[in-house]
Amino acid sequence: MMTEDGTTEKYDSAGYLDMELLRFTTAGSVDDGKSTLIGRLLYDSKSIFEDQMEAIQAVSDRKGEEHVNLALLTDGLRAEREQGITIDVAYRYFATPKRKFIIADTPGHIQYTRNMVTGASTANLAIILVDARHGVIEQTKRHAYIASLLQIPHVVVCVNKMDLEGFSEKAFQKVHKDFEDFSAKLDIKDVRFVPISALLGDNVVDRSKNMDWYQGPTLMHILENVHIGSDQNHIDSRFPVQYVVRPMTTEYHDYRGYAGRVAGGIFRAGDSVSVLPSGFTSKIKSIDSMNGPVERAFPPMSVTVTLEDDIDISRGDMIVKVNNQPEQKQEFDVMICWMGDRPLQVGGKYALKHTSRDARCILKEVKYKMNINTMQKLEDDKNVGLNDIARVTIRTTVPMFIDGYRKNRNTGSLILIDEATNNTVGAGMIV
């Protein structure tokens, strides 16, 4: 029998087969040094190659810059290089012997809230950059609010440019206190603070020699060691059926498998399950993979499940434990981040995607809009446009199998699609 680690292990170069994956997002404004920080992480972890280094060295020389501009590593599109800004979410990769990292590098300007939400949606951890000279500003609050709304499990506040504040503990403590004061209203479970200089490298990968008063870990130490094993929901078993596997070969003549990715909880062969929406019950006969039977399936594994009984199941159905079921609803509230150029239409109809289930819905009512700079609910202003966040009541054409977003990010999230343009116009978190 195979374990979730897969086939028998034959070779282990530097523990590579035992590494975890951490996805994190970085948020900061143009001048907070975000690109420099990412460049520093890549550079100090030796993830930058010679040809990349040569290319940015040449550009830095051409522009007459004093240091090699590490920020150039992350500016991908021509328009971005020309304007010196980041337009779109960019994904970066690096690894240390402990972990592989995926960075969703998101632009920080106000008009790009939709990109921050996009980057945050898959992150285990958010780095929020604060310029030590300016302290907690409106934008810091906006980033923290989005981290809270998207339920990123871990937040690291990096107080950057400490070199420009004489590496003063007082400057760091002020940011620490100000951030804690306003974030008390938010729902962030794990927040840490690190004083750094991305430009000079203090406390990024290597410990600073300029800040003896700081006894905590470096940023890299946190990234390598933060506990992410509990970031997924291992309690409430949810298996959205993605695709029905029917080989119709001699060997597997009557095989009927339900392929999907576990969205919550743990499944084992023999478990009693219900299938939604039909409500029929059965037992799991086997959990299959090409490498052999799977002993236990948990998020985010992709497996194929077979059942003891012949039940009509198709994509969009959900297999759950008999004694622990999601809510089945056609009307519910979501916090929505609007991403369309055309404003949200109250009474408008949109296509909706939730796990593997498609539906249509009508947006019945805007309850309030958030002022994400002040965290105030605006009950009088219900015009929801690009980059706005609002609480909305929706009604769907068919019952949806939902959990609150706080309980499960997989079964608590949905997207809205404009049926005229097919564009994704809304990101919804079920309240």
Added chain:
Amino acid sequence: MESYKLTHLRELEAESMYVLREVAAQFENPVLLFSGGKDSIVVTHLARKAFWPAKIPFPLMHIDTGHNFEETIQFRDEMVEKIGARLIVASVQESIDSGRVVEETGVNASRNALQITPLLDAIEKHKFDCAMGGARRDEEKARAKERFFSHRDDFGQWDPKNQRPELWNIFNGKKNMGEHFRVFPISNWTEMDVWQYILLEDIAIPNLYFTHMRKCFERDGMLLAYADFMQLKESEQVKEMQVRFRTIGDLTCTGATLSSASTLEDIIDEVASTRVTERGGRSDDKRSEAAMEDRKKQGYF
């Protein structure tokens, strides 16, 4: 307490299988672009796993530049036979013969960019609504901004500044008539991940990736394999060398590296200690700082 965590390779594998199943579910007529390189071999392997014990429910398509390594074609045909997949070959030579594209001339002539026309022609001819490929975001900076599900207009073009946001793992494959999608199931893999996974899963790859003796010559600091259709400059000399390839593409623009790596373990050690990106060996990317972005906008992979 029992621990429920996956290694990073298994998490990447699960993500890619999920993407492949979404494609099979959301599109009517998808196709997997197969180049014979390690990345498309890994995607093919992941597709087998995603639909096992059924066969891969979509065809593989090879855009044949006519300047391929023989080994690639042989490997392709054996693999397709073994896994029982359906193969379609679209030919650059046919597009040249029919006058749809004009062959580049001169010593640096490459058919790499010419793949765009037969690719788009084949997509139209077979009415494919989704073409999957083995591109990875770590390969090149324009690719760092690519989505898993990348929407193309009815001219097959990519508009990098107006991409659909991609949230959680919910992919929006809705489109109008005539439009199609490019989907990249291994977007989040690095070169190292691909090699480690090939080792972990014991996946067969063409022997071009391992060390061998070959006639090569040096051009602009790169080693190119010699073939009789290649034009040499006067100063260039063909020599027998011990080399291997880090990427396998069109023969005219794929650089070889001097290497004695004869096993996957050797290759992994080499990748771990190397200081040049794998596309650093591709002359097609060296044409300008935005070379890849420009080709992608026109419909290149």
